[in-house]
Amino acid sequence: MKVLFIGSRRHDYVQDLLYSGLVKILGLKNVVELYWNYKYHVPVKQYPKNMGYVKKSFFVSKFQSANNIDLVIVGAAKPDCFKLYLKHLPNISPSVPVVFIDGGDRPEVAGDLSRYEVPELYQKATSIRPFDFIFKREMLKEKKYESNVIPLTIAFNFSFKPKLKLSHIYDVAFWAGNSHEQRAKAKKLLDKQFDCEKNGTTSNENLNSFSRKGNFYLEELGRCKINISIRGGGNDTLRYWEVPAVESMLLSERLDIIIPNDFTHEKNAIFCNSDLSDMIDLCEYWLKNENKRTAVAKAGYEHMLRYHTDTHRAQTVLDTVKHLL
Numbered sequence: 001m002k003v004l005f006i007g008s009r010r011h012d013y014v015q016d017l018l019y020s021g022l023v024k025i026l027g028l029k030n031v032v033e034l035y036w037n038y039k040y041h042v043p044v045k046q047y048p049k050n051m052g053y054v055k056k057s058f059f060v061s062k063f064q065s066a067n068n069i070d071l072v073i074v075g076a077a078k079p080d081c082f083k084l085y086l087k088h089l090p091n092i093s094p095s096v097p098v099v100f101i102d103g104g105d106r107p108e109v110a111g112d113l114s115r116y117e118v119p120e121l122y123q124k125a126t127s128i129r130p131f132d133f134i135f136k137r138e139m140l141k142e143k144k145y146e147s148n149v150i151p152l153t154i155a156f157n158f159s160f161k162p163k164l165k166l167s168h169i170y171d172v173a174f175w176a177g178n179s180h181e182q183r184a185k186a187k188k189l190l191d192k193q194f195d196c197e198k199n200g201t202t203s204n205e206n207l208n209s210f211s212r213k214g215n216f217y218l219e220e221l222g223r224c225k226i227n228i229s230i231r232g233g234g235n236d237t238l239r240y241w242e243v244p245a246v247e248s249m250l251l252s253e254r255l256d257i258i259i260p261n262d263f264t265h266e267k268n269a270i271f272c273n274s275d276l277s278d279m280i281d282l283c284e285y286w287l288k289n290e291n292k293r294t295a296v297a298k299a300g301y302e303h304m305l306r307y308h309t310d311t312h313r314a315q316t317v318l319d320t321v322k323h324l325l
Contacts, residue, residue, distance in 0.1 A: 003022060003073055007075035011049045012076040014313070018152075032065070034066075034084055040053055041053070051160065078113075086124060100135070101135050109122075110122035171224070178203075244297070261306075261308070
């Protein structure tokens with residue numbers, strides 16, 4: 001199979017993970033880019049803005065052929081991506097399936113284009129040709145979507161998993177900006193609890209001056225006994241997948257979006273009440289029960305490997321469209 005991957009030059013977690021997964025499954029020569037994204041081929045960005053990076057791909061990616069395309073992927077709900085798609089749409093054969101990857105924060109299909117104040121780009125594209133399938137990150141459980149809208153959340157690219165030291169030097173951590181009121185509430189509850197103040201879990205955390213960056217951030221996540229994940233701009237957040245990927249125990253609120261093969265409470269993750277009322281009690285319990293906590297963290301890691309890698313997300317797209325090819 002050969003895919004034309006029309007993407008945004010801006011980083012987009014779902015787009016970038018999908019590109020990486022497609023290359024791993026189909027091979028670099030069979031994933032043809034528009035735009036050519038230098039971040040996928042040159043190691044100039046730190047994690048997480050490099051999640052689509054493919055080693056030793058620069059020259060091959062520069063000389064790809066766009067002939068005999070089997071599938072077109074519109075990779076992001078971003079203006080540059082849709083403008084490029086509209087430019088090339090007249091040249092796409094009606095027999096070739098076209099799918100849209102909506103990895104934006106908003107629950108409405110292509111909602112982020114409204115946030116960028118260009119909703120007309122989606123309207124124009126779909127008036128010319130409706131998408132065969134739409135793969136959506138923020139697919140709310142309580143919202144009705146068309147039958148061709150498929151859930152596709154963030155995942156983890158295990159090419160970036162750091163070598164982890166076995167020792168856990170932090171008890172409970174929540175390193176995140178206050179991009180949602182729920183996060184600010186969690187930080188307030190954690191204030192002066194456990195070793196939070198010492199490890200940098202503070203209410204006034206400024207991500208611009210955050211010392212844990214790139215792969216070092218992942219290494220530090222892996223040094224925590226318990227990592228807390230709370231929604232940000234969208235329900236789905238990268239930390240929800242990073243924590244079990246680095247073999248730490250995930251403690252999260254339940255997310256309001258559809259997640260196929262989601263984690264199970266007390267089996268491979270821990271879920272607190274939506275009002276966070278039991279979050280501190282859960283931290284205390286699981287800190288005291290080391291063997292049980294370690295088992296949950298291990299099961300979470302194994303669950304990630306089984307269901308939530310970049311290749312799993314790419315395979316979901318390929319399996320969904322295969323009957324159209």
